[in-house]
Structures are given as structure tokens and as C-alpha cells.
Amino acid sequence: MPKFSTPLLDIHEEKGASLGEFANWKMPIDYGDMLGEALATRSKMTVFDISHLTRIIVEGEDSKKFVNWIVAKNIAKLAPGWMIAPTAMLNENAGFVDDVAVYCLENGKYMIVGNAINKEKDLEWLSAHSSGFNVKIRDITEETAMIALQGPKSPSLAAEVVSGIEDLAPLQILATTKSDFGEILVASKSGWTGEPGFEFIGSPETIGKLLRHFLDKGAAPAGLGARDILRIEMGFCLYGEDIDENVTPIEARYWVFSWKKKEEYIGKDALHRKIVEGVDLLRVGFEAKARMPIPRHGAKIRVDRREIGYVTSSTFSPWLKRVVGMGYVKASHAIFNVRVNVDVRGRLYQVTLKDFPFVKPKMS
Amino acid sequence: MKKNMVVKERMAEDLKYKDYIIKADRRYAETHEWIKLLEDNRARIGISDYAQKKLKNVVYAEPVEEGASFRKGELITTVESIKAVGEIYAPVDCKVTKYNEKLDDDPSLINTDPYGEGWIVEVEVEDPSQIDELLTAEQYVDKVIKKEE
Numbered sequence: 001m002p003k004f005s006t007p008l009l010d011i012h013e014e015k016g017a018s019l020g021e022f023a024n025w026k027m028p029i030d031y032g033d034m035l036g037e038a039l040a041t042r043s044k045m046t047v048f049d050i051s052h053l054t055r056i057i058v059e060g061e062d063s064k065k066f067v068n069w070i071v072a073k074n075i076a077k078l079a080p081g082w083m084i085a086p087t088a089m090l091n092e093n094a095g096f097v098d099d100v101a102v103y104c105l106e107n108g109k110y111m112i113v114g115n116a117i118n119k120e121k122d123l124e125w126l127s128a129h130s131s132g133f134n135v136k137i138r139d140i141t142e143e144t145a146m147i148a149l150q151g152p153k154s155p156s157l158a159a160e161v162v163s164g165i166e167d168l169a170p171l172q173i174l175a176t177t178k179s180d181f182g183e184i185l186v187a188s189k190s191g192w193t194g195e196p197g198f199e200f201i202g203s204p205e206t207i208g209k210l211l212r213h214f215l216d217k218g219a220a221p222a223g224l225g226a227r228d229i230l231r232i233e234m235g236f237c238l239y240g241e242d243i244d245e246n247v248t249p250i251e252a253r254y255w256v257f258s259w260k261k262k263e264e265y266i267g268k269d270a271l272h273r274k275i276v277e278g279v280d281l282l283r284v285g286f287e288a289k290a291r292m293p294i295p296r297h298g299a300k301i302r303v304d305r306r307e308i309g310y311v312t313s314s315t316f317s318p319w320l321k322r323v324v325g326m327g328y329v330k331a332s333h334a335i336f337n338v339r340v341n342v343d344v345r346g347r348l349y350q351v352t353l354k355d356f357p358f359v360k361p362k363m364s
Numbered sequence: 365m366k367k368n369m370v371v372k373e374r375m376a377e378d379l380k381y382k383d384y385i386i387k388a389d390r391r392y393a394e395t396h397e398w399i400k401l402l403e404d405n406r407a408r409i410g411i412s413d414y415a416q417k418k419l420k421n422v423v424y425a426e427p428v429e430e431g432a433s434f435r436k437g438e439l440i441t442t443v444e445s446i447k448a449v450g451e452i453y454a455p456v457d458c459k460v461t462k463y464n465e466k467l468d469d470d471p472s473l474i475n476t477d478p479y480g481e482g483w484i485v486e487v488e489v490e491d492p493s494q495i496d497e498l499l500t501a502e503q504y505v506d507k508v509i510k511k512e513e
Contacts, residue, residue, distance in 0.1 A: 018420075034446060035421045035472075225420075225446060291468065293424045293444050315446055316423035323424075345442075 002026040004116075006051040007145050007204035011211055015221045022224055023116035025052035034225030035318040041193055041230055042319055042359070045151035046222035047214045052116040053146055054098075055201065056126065059109040060135040067110050070129060071102055072249070072257035072265050078104045083171050085190050088256040089114075089125060090267025094248040094274060097125050099239060099256060103186060105175040111140075111186065111201075115239040129266065144185060145207035149214055150197035150222075150230075152362065157217055158198045161210065162187050165198060181213065182206035193230040194361035232315045232324060235285055235356020241297060242283065242312040242326060250274045251328065252283045281309065282334040285354040286342065288323035292349040300343040301329055301351075308333040311342060317358060323351075324358045381505045382513070384414040387479045391498035393455040394508050398479065399495055402486075407495070409455065410483040411443070411474065414509050419445045422474040425467040428485050433459045436494065440485060443474060456494035458487035 005026040006012070012019065017028035028049060030037060040046050058067055068075050073087035085101035098118040103111040114122045119141060126137050149158055159166035161179050165187055168174070173188040184202045191197030200210055215221060228238070237243045243252050248271060257271060286301070294314050301309040314325025333340075336355050341348040376388035386392075390400035396415035401407045416422065424444040434440055434454035441463075443450045464483050466473060473482040489495065499507060 030420065033421065035423070229446065291424060293426065293442070293449075294446065296449075 004052065004142065006049050008049050008051060008147075008208050008211055011208060011215075012049065012221070015215065017221065017223060020224070023052060025116055027052055028221070028223040030223040030225040031221045034223065034229065035316070037220065037222035037226035038229040038233075039318050040220045041151050041222060041226060042195055043152070045149065045153035045157065045219045046226070047211060047219040048148045048150065048222050048227055049145070049211065050148050050199070050227075051145040051204075051207075053141075054112075054114040054116060054119040054122055055139070055141045055144055055146065056112045056114070056122065057105075057109065057138040057140055058112060058126070058135055059138075060133075061108070062133040063108050063110055063135050066130060066133040066135045067102060067112070068262075069133075069265055070126065071100065071112075072267060072271075073102075074258040074262040075102055075104070075110075076262075078102065080104050080106045081173055081175065083173050083188055083190065085171065086254070086256050088249065088254075089122070090249070090257070090265070090271070091245060092267060092270060094250075094267040094270035095245040096239065096243045096247060096249070096252075097245065098122050099237065099243065099254070101190065103173055103175075103188065105186065117240055143203070144201055145204040146199060146201045147207055147211050147214075148191075148197055148199045149219060150191060150193045151195050151219075154198060154219075155196050157214065157219065158187075160217070161213065165189070179206070179210070181209035184210070192234065192236055194234045194357060194359055196362065229315050229317065232313050232326070233317050233319060233357065233359040234361065235326060235358065237283075238313060248274050248279075251279045251281050254283070279331055281328040282331050283312075283326055283328055284334050284336070285324065285326050285356050285358060286311075286340070286351040287320075287354050287358060289339070289350045289352065292323050292342075292351075293344045294323055295325060295342045295344050295349075301327055302341045302343055302348065303333060304341075308340065319359055326356070329353070376501070379501045379505050381509055384412070384417060384509065386412060386414065386501045386505055386509075388501040390479075391455070391495050391500065392504035392508070393453065393498055395451070395453045396508070397452055397455045399455045399489075399498065401489070401492065401495060405489045405492060406461070407458070407487055407489050408483040409440070409452070409458075409485050409487060410478055411450065411452065412504070413478050415450065416475050416478045416482070419443070419448055419450045420475075421445050422450075422471045425464075425471045425474065425484065427465075427468065428460050428463040430460055430462060443471065443484070452484055455498055457490040459490075460485045460487050462486035
């Protein structure tokens with residue numbers, strides 16, 4: 001049995017969701033057609049329950065100093081009403097503790113949103129590194145819910161519910177804003193699908209009403225399956241699949257850190273060493289030449305028969321109508337537009353190494 | 365005698381268990397393949413509505429070489445969805461005479477019409493009596509689906 005469950009489960013059941021377990025959470029995997037749900041996100045509008053994401057409040061006198069020490073991007077100038085994403089908490093070797101978003105809710109009050117799978121670890125990491133800082137760290141994951149409205153039709157619907165949301169710039173947020181359904185703790189414009197999109201965090205009751213409203217107004221429900229397809233189409237990493245504690249942002253080509261403008265943060269020295277010494281592997285994308293099976297995590301990437309790397313995530317893109325994916329290859333072979341082979345159960349299939357994203361983002 | 369039995373099976377009602385339609389005009393293997401005799405020793409093989417619903421959106425079917433022979437229980441091919449690989453085993457000893465090439469353009473036929481256009485291979489059955497040993501629709505629901513659900 002999963003340890004946690006989305007508080008919006010009854011709505012998903014009404015909508016015919018097939019529920020599954022992900023990162024200790026019981027949540028909707030799809031509503032019968034994950035390919036259709038991914039397509040609807042790019043052509044119309046869908047709504048996702050992302051309540052499983054870890055939400056941690058950091059507040060107190062030293063919160064700015066502390067968060068700036070913990071994450072790799074510079075948040076010193078992050079003003080209330082804005083967020084930074086993606087960034088990461090790195091360990092001393094510059095490996096990923098977690099990739100996160102940081103929201104500045106008010107002066108001295110931040111929210112860190114991370115991966116569900118890393119909740120306990122994130123809390124322990126924050127607490128272990130907070131000595132000497134006057135901060136209060138509070139996990140609000142279970143007392144809140146979070147949904148994302150995504151797609152080209154989302155701005156007008158979002159604006160009906162939260163006035164002013166349509167004017168937000170990317171990575172701008174509205175903290176504690178009123179709506180007909182109750183107070184919304186955070187409404188933000190970030191998005192991870194490449195489409196215009198908004199996230200809403202609040203009490204399960206308010207967010208439940210908001211979810212029902214969006215569904216009634218024509219947003220199709222979409223689940224974790226569609227979410228995974230969409231993020232792979234964009235070339236975004238999934239913690240545990242594409243990045244982990246042994247991978248640094250350099251190999252992952254995941255630009256979650258500040259360099260010159262920031263003095264110190266955990267992992268900066270190790271990042272610097274990586275840049276000086278160079279890396280052996282690099283994360284690259286690949287796109288199938290013709291129809292092929294989906295290579296699973298760990299499938300070998302070869303040139304002729306020589307092994308040059310491995311796949312970490314792959315899917316069938318319903319938008320591009322072909323298999324796309326990502327993996328790590330030797331830095332000496334990380335050359336875009338070169339054709340290589342992916343080994344699926346002993347058979348070789350031709351793919352082209354590509355940079356990300358596979359689908360051009362429409363959101364500006 | 366055998367002919368009569370086939371006729372009787374055709375007339376039997378299709379079964380519905382939960383959302384799953386189980387056609388009564390064919391036999392099933394415990395591994396979720398169906399097989400249906402067309403004429404003489406010619407038969408088609410596909411997967412059940414239950415299996416396609418569990419697999420979800422099928423995005424790839426591995427083509428099968430014509431003429432390939434399989435003993436009962438051997439792997440004929442695989443069909444893949446986003447998150448899973450479905451293995452198709454030979455329900456009886458058989459030789460593949462045709463692979464459903466429509467699946468190359470549209471593997472989702474396995475989802476939309478698992479008992480019709482979504483068939484996977486056409487085979488020549490060595491010994492049709494092996495088909496009679498497989499599960500009827502009712503047995504498949506009772507002994508396989510209900511146990512898994």
C-alpha cells in the first residue's frame with residue numbers, strides 16, 4: 001500500500017482514472033488514454049493533480065541566506081511574487097539531492113517544491129544543514145493539494161478564476177490570492193510541458209473545488225503517464241531516472257546553478273572541479289529514425305557494436321509520432337545529428353542523437 | 365462433431381466482466397492470447413480485451429516473419445505500450461502465415477478492436493484439437509481474470 005494518497009482521489013475516481021502508485025503516492029496514472037491526454041495538453045487544455053510533489057516552507061530571519069546556501073541558483077534577488085525554477089539542492093560532490101523550484105511567498109518566506117520520491121531526504125537534508133541559521137522548516141505537502149492547468153487554452157480559463165493571473169510573466173506567482181473557491185496559497189505560471197500553464201496550491205478543499213471547476217469548463221483530466229510523455233518531449237529530467245545523487249548538473253546538461261554571480265553554495269566547489277577536469281558522460285536526446293520499440297531505462301546505446309552509453313528515459317511521442325528519449329553517452333561521442341544504435345533486447349535500432357527539446361515550447 | 369461444437373461456441377453469448385468484453389467465439393490461453401479458427405487449419409491470434417486494457421495504449425508491435433514455427437508456449441512476438449511490454453506466446457503449435465501489417469501503421473488497433481482488426485498473426489495450426497484444450501471465454505474469466513483482479 002502506498003504511504004500517501006492524493007486528497008483529490010474521489011474526483012479522479014469519478015472521472016474514471018486508473019490509479020497507481022508512484023513514489024509512495026496513490027495517484028491517477030491515466031484516464032484511459034495517456035497518449036490522448038498528452039496530445040490534448042498540446043492542442044487544448046488538461047488539468048493534472050500534482051499533489052504528490054513535496055512542498056516545504058522555509059521561513060525565519062535567516063531564510064534567504066539559508067535557501068541561498070542550499071540551492072545552486074542565486075535567490076538573493078528573488079523578490080516576493082517570483083519563483084526560480086528549475087534549480088537544485090546539490091550534495092558536496094555536486095550530485096543532485098533533488099531538483100526543485102523555489103518560490104518567494106513574502107520577504108523571508110520561501111517554498112521549496114521538490115520531487116515526491118525525495119520528500120524525507122529533502123527534509124533531512126534541509127534540517128541537517130540548517131544549524132547556525134535561524135530558520136523554521138515546515139512540510140506542508142499533506143495539508144495542501146496542488147494542480148496544474150496546462151495547454152494553449154489554459155490562460156483564459158485560469159483568468160476566470162484568479163484575476164490577474166493572465167498578466168503573469170513566466171515564473172511570476174500570486175501568493176495568497178482570493179478566488180470563488182477559497183483562498184489559493186500560490187498561483188504560479190511555470191509549466192513543464194512547453195505549453196502555457198499554471199499551478200495552484202491550496203487547501204485540499206479549495207483545490208478540489210478548483211479542479212472540479214476546470215473539469216466542468218472543459219479541461220480534460222490527465223495523469224502521470226501523460227506527464228511523463230510531455231516532460232520527455234521537452235527533454236526534462238525525472239529524478240531517479242535521469243538524474244540522481246551520483247550525477248552532477250554538468251553531465252546532465254541541466255542548468256540549475258548560478259556561476260559567477262553567486263559566492264557560495266553546497267556543491268559549488270565540486271561543480272568547479274568538474275568543469276576543470278571535464279566529464280566522461282553527457283546527457284543527450286535521441287530520436288528514432290523509423291518505428292521501433294521503446295528502449296527502457298538501461299538499454300545500451302552503441303555505435304556499430306561499440307557501447308557508448310545507455311538510455312535513461314524514453315517514450316513514444318504522440319505529437320511527433322515517433323520514439324524519443326534521453327540517455328548518457330561518452331562525452332567523446334556526444335555529437336548531435338550523428339546516427340547511433342539503441343539495443344533493445346539484442347536488436348539494434350537506428351536513432352539520431354539530438355539536443356533538447358524535441359517539441360519546441362510555445363510558452364514565452 | 366467438432367463442427368457442431370464450433371457452431372455452438374459462435375452462438376454463445378459474449379461475456380462481460382467489469383469493463384472487459386470476452387468474446388465467446390474463440391478460445392483463450394492463460395497468458396491472455398485468443399485464438400480463433402477461420403477455416404481448415406487456419407487461425408488468427410490476438411490478445412484479449414482484458415489484456416489490451418491492462419497494457420493500455422499500444423505503440424509498437426514487433427513484426428513476425430512469415431513461415432516461423434512455434435511450439436505451444438513459445439514467444440511469438442511482443443507488443444509494447446508506453447509503460448509495458450506484452451509478450452505474445454503461441455497458444456498452440458503453429459506456423460505463422462501472415463503478420464497483421466496494419467499494426468505497423470496503427471498499433472492502436474490492438475486497443476480499439478482487439479478481437480477484429482487488431483489481430484496479430486495468422487497461423488496454420490498443426491493440431492486443431494490443441495485449441496479445444498484451451499480455455500473457453502467463461503473459463504478464461506473465472507480462472508484467469510477474476511484471479512488477477
